[in-house]
Amino acid sequence: MEFYAGLDVSLEATSVCVVNGEGTVLREAKLPSDSDAIELFLSEWGVRLKRVGLESFSFSAWLFAALDEKGLPVVCVETRHAKAAMSAMLNKTDRNDARGLAQLMRTGWFRAVHVKSREAQALRMLLAGRKAMLGQAIDLENMIRGLLRPFGLKVGQVSVGKFEARVRELVADAPALEAIIAPLLDARAAMRLQFAKLHRLALAAAQRDDAVRRMMTTPGVGAIVALTFRVTVDDPARFRKSATVGAHFGLTPRRYQSGETDRSGRISKCGDELTRAMLYEAAIAILTRIRRAFKLRLWGLRLMKKKGLKRAATAVARALAVLLHKIWVDGATFRYAAGMKRGRGRRIAQCA
Known part of the structure; x- marks a missing residue:
């Protein structure tokens, strides 16, 4: 007899369901989202699982790697396939989601998702942080432009390097406006500085990789x-x-x-x-x-x-x-x- 397990994972708790080859639910539990606790629950029963499935999301990459290192036949399921299996349940609960994933493992009607290596995940975090920092800096610059416009002060088209000087020039004759704009320009300068650091890290990573070059x-x-x-x-x-x-x-x-x-x-x-x-x-x-x-x-x-x-x-x-x-x-x-x-x-x- 073959056995399958489904894991409905959240940050704090994970619902686990084990079914046999006929689809009968054999064991269920709600455990901490910890690889040791999940591995102990699945192994203490003494049966060999054919597949252990979990849905793809931000936290699943870490759990996938941890369970894989423990020798479990873990599979990360494409989100749309998981959603289709879960929609068959009348009520959406963590328990029913785990049951749906377990049945998905049993039927094989899913597509496994590639889980990125730790190196790729770290570089992805670098790129996402770089993009977020740039977006925040641009949003702040646009906000400064908008704040000055009701006073008839137009920044116009200026380069990134000349933006601060242009704004300070516009508010030089208005001390009240200058007192408000100065902290915003300091915040923008800090964002641009941190963005430059992240950008240099990304360029260095690209230079080290032969395929990227x-x-x-x-x-x-x-x-x-x-x-x-x-x-x-x-x-x-x-x-x-x-x-x-x-x-x-x-x-x-x-x-x-x-x-x-x-x-x-x-x-x-x-x-x-x-x-x-x-x-x-x-x-x-x-x-x-x-x-x-x-x-x-x-x-x-x-x-x-x-x-x-x-x-x-x-x-x-x-x-x-x-x-x-x-x-x-x-x-x-x-x-x-x-x-x-x-x-x-x-x-x-x-x-x-």
Whole structure:
């Protein structure tokens, strides 16, 4: 007889359910979200589990690694599949969620999620912190602009380095405004300083990674774009074909087919949002800022004339994801003189 377990994990407590091959619930418990407590509960019964499933979320990466080190056959389930299993329950409770995950493990109707390495998770934290710090600094700058506008003071278009001097110049003749703006400018300066530190750490990490340096030979792909792509994919062997990488990042159209109805919609936007945004920004740079001609850019410009900038940039971003994966797998660098090849209705630039 085969046995399966489902774990509904939260920060403080974890509901555990064990079922047999026929789907009968054998054991249930609510335990602390601690790998030792969960491992003890699952092993003290003396049966060999075939699969132990938990839903993918921020805390699951740590628990997955801890249970895997203890020799448990743990599987991290894609969130949409887990939600489909849990929706079959009449009432949503932690206990029922654990039961749904256990049944999902028994039936095998799920897709396992790749759990990133500790190194990739640390780099991901660096990139997320860098983005958050930059966003906060920009929000504060926009707030300062908005506060000055009712007094007829316009900051205008200035560089990041000259922003503070411009604002201080505007409020120099208004002591009351200067007293208010000064602390805000000090806070902005501190944010910009900490952002610069995080940015330097990201650049250093990109410089140390051979795959990232090779990806950066692609026009429009800088250190942050390449590092984000590398950290999100983590293991290039996850994809048997490079052509599937674009779909993984939600850059392919949704399709709905039922009876006589068959239509394609907007891109799915599944997968990692940060990586998708980085690829899109790189595609915009290829289409609007890079002047040197190469096959991917020329293809994108032709598409832009027919479909517009946004659709063309999305298509180039999808092709760029495929290209970066090929560069990573093949140990290659980008070649401007590379040809084009057809594949599944689209053309992508080859790499050396």
